[in-house]
Amino acid sequence: MYDAEPITPQMARIPADLEKPDRLLGPLTARQSATLAGGGVILYGGWWITQPVMSTIAYFIMITPVAGAVCALALGHRDGMGLDTFTHAAWRHLRSEKKLVTGPVLPLPAVLPRRWRTAAGRPPASWRPPFDTASAPGLLSLRDEGQAGVAICTTVNFDLHTQSEQQSLIAAFARWLNSTTGPVQILVRTRRVDLAPLATRITTQAPALPHPSLEVAARAHADFLTHLSDTADLRARQVLLVPREPSGRAGSERVLQRLAEARCALAGADVAVAPLNEEQIFSLLAETCNPESDRPARPGQHDDAPRLQPDAASYRDRARPSGHSEEEGLVP
Numbered sequence: 001m002y003d004a005e006p007i008t009p010q011m012a013r014i015p016a017d018l019e020k021p022d023r024l025l026g027p028l029t030a031r032q033s034a035t036l037a038g039g040g041v042i043l044y045g046g047w048w049i050t051q052p053v054m055s056t057i058a059y060f061i062m063i064t065p066v067a068g069a070v071c072a073l074a075l076g077h078r079d080g081m082g083l084d085t086f087t088h089a090a091w092r093h094l095r096s097e098k099k100l101v102t103g104p105v106l107p108l109p110a111v112l113p114r115r116w117r118t119a120a121g122r123p124p125a126s127w128r129p130p131f132d133t134a135s136a137p138g139l140l141s142l143r144d145e146g147q148a149g150v151a152i153c154t155t156v157n158f159d160l161h162t163q164s165e166q167q168s169l170i171a172a173f174a175r176w177l178n179s180t181t182g183p184v185q186i187l188v189r190t191r192r193v194d195l196a197p198l199a200t201r202i203t204t205q206a207p208a209l210p211h212p213s214l215e216v217a218a219r220a221h222a223d224f225l226t227h228l229s230d231t232a233d234l235r236a237r238q239v240l241l242v243p244r245e246p247s248g249r250a251g252s253e254r255v256l257q258r259l260a261e262a263r264c265a266l267a268g269a270d271v272a273v274a275p276l277n278e279e280q281i282f283s284l285l286a287e288t289c290n291p292e293s294d295r296p297a298r299p300g301q302h303d304d305a306p307r308l309q310p311d312a313a314s315y316r317d318r319a320r321p322s323g324h325s326e327e328e329g330l331v332p
Contacts, residue, residue: 032074035084039070107245134282138259138275139252146246149255150281151262154238154272179265181244182258183327187240191287195229240284241273 021029028036043066046061056061078081108117117254132141140148158166199222206218228234244260245251263273276284 010141022166028074031082031084035070035074039067041073043070044065066197069148078127099124100127101125102127128307131285134278136252137277138257138281139255141212141252142283146244147251148245148253149241149243149275150284151179151241151259151275152276153241153266155237155239159209172265173271176262176265179261180258182254183244184258185240185242185244187242189238189240189288190235191238195225195234199223199225199229305317 021031024030025033043063046063047056050059070231073084073087074082078086081089103126105123105126108120130142130145132143134140134150138149138151140150142148156169158169161169202218202222202225206215206222209215209218241259241262243255243262245254245258259273259275266273
């Protein structure tokens with residue numbers, strides 16, 4: 001017999017910081033170069049204006065803290081991001097509302113005394129979802145933050161393949177990674193599995209089986225699924241592919257194009273990519289925001305704590321403007 005030569009696994013070095021920007025001038029990136037150049041031009045302009053009334057040494061002593069702050073913003077890092085980006089995010093957080101509610105906020109009636117309305121303080125702001133609408137299949141608008149595509153992906157059992165097949169799968173996945181031209185997120189999450197609908201369908205279709213023994217076996221299997229669903233907290237893994245693009249019509253078209261490219265490229269790795277429709281996207285958002293809302297109580301346990309019951313319709317109505325038509329879809 002012919003014994004195939006063992007295939008040596010290929011080793012590839014992957015940088016730890018995949019999102020590190022490219023260097024433009026020596027060790028400086030484009031953002032750092034622009035920040036230092038802008039600060040230098042402003043400080044030089046200030047020296048040129050104050051030159052008739054201030055000595056050069058006094059001016060340099062005065063601008064030393066300002067120059068140090070500019071260098072810190074351009075070259076500093078905090079929590080894996082540039083200090084300028086971190087400062088901008090901190091400024092936006094300080095200006096944003098801290099107390100948010102999901103319902104509409106109505107002011108106190110004007111008939112109440114003014115001191116009562118003053119003592120009540122500032123009412124909380126209404127929560128605005130970071131997403132807007134899901135127009136085309138797999139497309140979710142993130143308002144001013146751009147466009148995002150949402151697609152579900154199947155998984156591949158890597159250990160059931162030979163070494164040559166594993167190398168082919170890795171090569172196909174690497175080709176897709178090298179072909180990406182924008183940010184993309186691979187989200188791996190777990191979700192609760194409810195076997196009750198499957199058990200009900202088996203019980204309903206059992207009388208149509210051609211033999212009584214098959215019907216008995218089907219009903220026994222349905223009972224087993226019901227018992228398993230009642231006694232165990234079953235979980236399933238879900239893999240989502242989320243590419244991102246800037247706002248605008250060009251960004252929307254680019255997201256859809258990238259989803260189509262990912263579907264073709266990942267087919268070589270035995271991974272099927274299916275964009276989610278509008279109903280599926282909002283159901284996913286509702287489930288992600290409150291994953292334990294549909295968890296049933298175990299036998300012998302009593303859970304009297306109220307839970308928010310999210311559904312796709314409530315999240316869709318909060319996100320979309322009034323008068324928007326609804327499209328039917330299947331909940332995953």
